[in-house]
Amino acid sequence: MGRKSLKETRQKQIIKAFYKLAKKEGLENASIAKTADLLAINPSLVIHYFKTKEHLVYGLVEYILDRYLLIFDVPENVQHNPKKKLLAVIDNIFSHKWNTLFDDSVSYSxxxxxxxxxxxxxxYKILLDSLRKNLEHLIIECNEKGYLKVDDTAAVADLVFILVDGAYYYLSLVSNKREYNKKLGTYKKRALGLLNFSVPASSAG
Structure with missing residues (x-):
């Protein structure tokens, strides 16, 4: 058990360093040698855990995808209320929190x-399907409690994330903060519209 724990800890350290390099220099310029240099270790140790840069990239992808799932982390006080929980997740998705979880340039690379x-x-396919399934589960919970009446829960969850994917792809090109926030708010309202929710005053803006 101890060996496995140490291995996982070391692998995560290496992946995080590789991620930091990819953010700074671009994925194409990040390397095993530079990663080892950043951690002040011998490159052979990186190779011990990740045989090639390709394997290191696989680890990086898994790290980024795990970060995506953190969007479903919501405050404890809304955990037991399906409607509040769903609205909190929508708030997370259409907020700056989404962008702080991972670097767009590395993610798109x-x-x-x-x-x-x-x-x-x-x-990526497994992760994106997982995001949709998690959101669908929240929609189903709201249906069962009478907060929503969504007939095709899978289709609505899919449409919300199609909107999300398109929104952030486009917003990555928007430099003006006011324009960015305005468009993000509009996209959020469209997503809530798919769920037949209105925007609560507490989450406006």
């Missing part, structure tokens, strides 16, 4: 590899 690498493609 990794995503682009899915067009050439079947392993990465499958990892």
């Amino acid at each position: 990794c995503y682009s590899l899915a067009f050439r690498d079947k392993v990465i493609k499958e990892k």
Whole structure:
């Protein structure tokens, strides 16, 4: 058990360092040697845990995808109220929290590899399906409690994330903060519209 724990800890340290390099220099310029240098360790130790840069990229992709799932972390005081929990998740999705979980440039660089690498493609597919399933589960809970009346819960969850994906892809090109916030608010209202929710005063803006 101890060996496994140490291995996982060391792997996470290496991946985080590789991620930091990718943010600073671009994924294409991040390397095993630079990662080792950043951690002040021998490159052979990085190779011990990740045989090639390709394997290190796989680890990075898993790290980024795990960060995506943190969007479902909501305050304890809303955990037992399906409506408040769903609204809190929508708030998280359409907020700056989404962008602080991972760097867009690294995420998109990794995503682009899915067009050439079947392993990465499958990892992204599993994660994005998981996001949709988690959101659908929240919608179903609200249906059961009478907060919503959504007939095709899977389709609505899918449409919300289609809106999310398109929104952040476009907003990555928007530099003006006021324009960014205005558009993000508009997209959030559209998502709530799919759920037949109105925007509560407490979460406006």
